[in-house]
Amino acid sequence: MWLLHSCLVVTVLLTQSSQCVLNFSSQESRLQLYEPVNVTFCFTQQLSKANLVLRSSDSSVVQLNEDEVTMSLERVAPVDNFSTLLTPLKIGYADLLWQVEDGLTNGTYNGIHKMCVVRELTAFSMGFGAVIGVLVALNNVNVGCQLDMRVVLSQVKRPIAPAIGMFCQFIFMPLVSYGIAMLLLQNAVTRLGLFTIGSCPGGIYSNFYTLLLQGDLDLSVTMTFMSSVGALALMPMWMHTLGRQIAGSAAPAVPFSNLMVSLVALTLPLGLGLLIQYKCPKWAQTSEKIVKPFSVAILLVALVIGTYSYW
Template sequence: MTDVDQIRIAFDEGSLTTLRIVLALILLGVALDTRVSDFTRALRRPWAIIVVVIAQFLVLPGITLLLTLALDLRGSLALGLILVACCPPGNVSNILTHRAGGDVAMSVSMTAVGNVLAIFLMPLNLAFWGSLHPTGSELLRDISLDPVEMLGEILMVIGLPFVVGISLAHRFPTFAERARKVVGPVAVVGLGGIIVVGVANNWALFTAYIGLVVVAVFVHDALALLLGYVIGRTARLPQASVKASTFEVGIRNSGLGLLLVFAFFDGLGGMALVAAWWGIWDMIAGLAVAMVWRRRTGVSPLEDPRPVAVGENA
């Protein structure tokens, strides 16, 4: 069997453009559900935001690097996990927090802050942590990853939709409330369709190598959720806020990671497999945790009064 570091997943330019549009719509859905007050709310609760940001952008990538070394993963698989760890959260974290009976207002604030910070921190984070992996660093040198170029890509699929969405939500709140109920689900269906078509077009490679990533993704996802829980408990946050921190750290926008794999890593096999499977398993695990949590602890009075529609984002 060919080394997973040597395979490439076929993905044409038209599909890449479609993926960019879909991800921009997903982030537009996040922004349409964000208000300026979410940022001011975050400023009123700085300690909670700070500990979650540190967990997202520093601790999780560091733990991920250690995991790739402990499992002795090949370079492309290791870079795939590190890339996912560096991705921002999507508002699936808000939905799962709502399902678990957690503090949705805090979750929305964290998602907004996390996505803004990720625009600048994600390229630097990936370059830094990837360079520390023995074989992953070799792949990065071969690819000559340019953080500035990646920043431009992230600005287009996160920054621009986020600014547009928040502006619409601020000036036309009624329209934004209606639009987010359409934009999010349509974008998620589109992303699912892209992944299904991509898997179908590369079925032989998918079945040959998926076994290499299942265990790594399972452990990594469990560690991410556990980190969010532990960081919330260590910071002595209320139980509802601990639920929010669990999903804000544990749920990552792996669709963005998938775009970057094809845009900057030429569809590097191990990275693409990790990003695709992580997105699927992350949702399954997150829903399971939310359901168990809600049954055991019930609904918190701290829930955001704004409705959260199922399937709004990935």
């Protein structure tokens, strides 16, 4: 009988230790950067002389009032609500780690509550993004007016330079960014961020820099188009291979919609510029005079106002 009683007690304690004792108002707390908030929770069962300990898995991302918040509770009922103050300090992810000790049964319960810190998307930042998008599209029309399709087609037929660029863009840069991230960075989120940047295509702004620095504009546009198309397949490949090594069990998300928008934002204005060059050569000549000042203006606006908007 004594052995049977002991087995029953152990079984009850093991069952209790696997139960979820704390219930939060949401499965994940989504916090706005630098805006402290009280997260509310309650107990799912009645406890006596309970001791609750709360701490953040990464205090550099989300900070509590103390390194370890302790609450000593004489009696707890499921109808009782409690809260603790969370202070988001940095964009990223962290876990609210909790541990409950029941003084009556000597049972211990552990769990985590996920927290995500994001930057608030203000009307100013949304308006800035829309204005920059329109300006970039207009300047891509100017760039299209300067293209020589014979040179572009010759580079496509003998893609030696584009092949070198694609190799550097999608083989060399991802491997180098992965190596730097693993060697110099400790946080998994920043590691994944650096690796993602190294795996992304060059983007539309590279054409503006090429134009201002008197580089090969036809090659730059060809490379931008090819890298935007190639990113649809190569970026997911890197995210689901080396990206998983960094992120662990979480699957890194690939921004397919952003890649498609970038591709459309490149091809349509360039096509319109080529059409203007063919149908209205005088307009194309006028465009040649304003394309460089316009590019400088866009880059300055993006740098100055963009820094203010996302600071």
